[in-house]
Amino acid sequence: MALAQYARLGVISRSAPGLVLARPLLAAVPRSTTTSVLRSLASSARAGRFASSRREPGMVPVGRRTRELPVNTIIKFVPQQEAWVVERMGKFDRILEPGLAFLVPVLDQVKYVQSLKEVAIEIPTQSAITQDNVTLELDGVLYYRVVDPYKASYGVENAEFSVAQLAQTTMRAEIGQMTLDRTLAERNQLNINIVESINTAAHDWGIRCLRYEIRDIHPPENVVQAMHSQVSAERSKRAQILESEGARQAAINVAEGHKQATILASEAVKTERINEALGAAEAILAHARATAQGIEKVAASISDSPNGHDAVSLTVAEKYVDAFGNLAKQGTTVIVPTDVNNVGSMVAQALAVYKNIGQARETPTALPKDSRKQAILDTLVPQQDTPPARK
Numbered sequence: 001m002a003l004a005q006y007a008r009l010g011v012i013s014r015s016a017p018g019l020v021l022a023r024p025l026l027a028a029v030p031r032s033t034t035t036s037v038l039r040s041l042a043s044s045a046r047a048g049r050f051a052s053s054r055r056e057p058g059m060v061p062v063g064r065r066t067r068e069l070p071v072n073t074i075i076k077f078v079p080q081q082e083a084w085v086v087e088r089m090g091k092f093d094r095i096l097e098p099g100l101a102f103l104v105p106v107l108d109q110v111k112y113v114q115s116l117k118e119v120a121i122e123i124p125t126q127s128a129i130t131q132d133n134v135t136l137e138l139d140g141v142l143y144y145r146v147v148d149p150y151k152a153s154y155g156v157e158n159a160e161f162s163v164a165q166l167a168q169t170t171m172r173a174e175i176g177q178m179t180l181d182r183t184l185a186e187r188n189q190l191n192i193n194i195v196e197s198i199n200t201a202a203h204d205w206g207i208r209c210l211r212y213e214i215r216d217i218h219p220p221e222n223v224v225q226a227m228h229s230q231v232s233a234e235r236s237k238r239a240q241i242l243e244s245e246g247a248r249q250a251a252i253n254v255a256e257g258h259k260q261a262t263i264l265a266s267e268a269v270k271t272e273r274i275n276e277a278l279g280a281a282e283a284i285l286a287h288a289r290a291t292a293q294g295i296e297k298v299a300a301s302i303s304d305s306p307n308g309h310d311a312v313s314l315t316v317a318e319k320y321v322d323a324f325g326n327l328a329k330q331g332t333t334v335i336v337p338t339d340v341n342n343v344g345s346m347v348a349q350a351l352a353v354y355k356n357i358g359q360a361r362e363t364p365t366a367l368p369k370d371s372r373k374q375a376i377l378d379t380l381v382p383q384q385d386t387p388p389a390r391k
Contacts (some may be wrong), residue, residue, distance in 0.1 A: 074321045116145065123141065123164060144210060191211065219333060
């Protein structure tokens with residue numbers, strides 16, 4: 001029987017790049033017919049006589065490619081980074097690793113082909129609501145790899161579709177726990193959380209998520225405008241703060257300059273006054289030394305000169321006259337004796353007047369004003385005997 005007849009009977013399927021056992025109908029075919037079919041399949045596979053661009057139900061995706069299941073030609077070569085899941089009489093038997101493999105005719109069938117390479121799938125744009133009730137449009141790229149071909153074959157119907165849906169739901173859940181500001185600022189942490197959640201859920205599928213990358217985040221237009229206004233206000237605030245800090249520092253510098261100028265001026269005044277005081281003190285000392293030397297010379301002259309005492313008396317008389325002048329300026333009443341020729345008496349009276357005036361100044365409240373005047377008069381005018389009263 002020709003291969004075309006077997007194809008019409010549904011025993012085989014003509015697909016590129018070889019032949020596929022579409023249905024397990026060989027069990028209903030006689031043994032001799034089965035042997036001839038297998039020989040024809042082997043020769044057709046070697047010659048590559050059958051090719052078709054039509055996808056048959058037996059075709060499976062391998063990585064990002066879609067191809068048909070390998071045909072049981074007894075001897076098979078498994079490509080690198082692929083795992084073939086073999087079933088024997090409809091039940092899982094083993095997993096073929098890269099290299100040479102042998103299959104039992106009719107009984108063994110390659111049911112699934114799993115690619116062990118890293119696969120990238122695009123996550124379509126979806127809507128998510130943040131914790132502060134802002135609707136975002138997000139899309140991303142998911143990278144995964146099959147780590148357990150058995151679970152990937154029997155644990156889930158379509159691993160790629162399932163992991164894509166899981167990535168979308170996980171992204172919505174993670175976005176709902178974060179505010180808009182955190183979503184924009186902590187994108188890396190969001191990617192890590194999504195990967196961890198996917199790996200936890202996809203453990204039974206034999207799939208491991210390597211990484212997830214959010215490509216674009218599109219907030220609503222009004223939110224974008226509000227963010228732009230916020231950025232502008234923040235920049236204006238920073239500019240005002242910097243300007244005020246500059247003015248503050250300038251005022252501090254000016255005040256510090258005035259302070260230093262005042263301190264230096266006060267130091268100069270202090271130094272000037274100290275120098276003036278030192279000069280005045282030196283002048284007083286010099287004047288005192290000169291006065292002392294003058295007194296010493298006067299005393300020496302009085303002692304050495306025979307007329308020294310007369311000169312002293314003359315000086316005392318001059319001082320006496322000056323003292324009377326000062327008493328008149330102060331409004332003090334003084335009675336001048338009539339005997340002005342007696343200088344000794346005048347000196348004695350002058351000394352007595354000064355003595356009484358000094359005592360009166362020391363005790364101003366001891367005697368009234370009239371009493372003080374009377375005391376001075378008693379000193380200047382000798383007391384006369386009171387005449388006896390007439391009988």
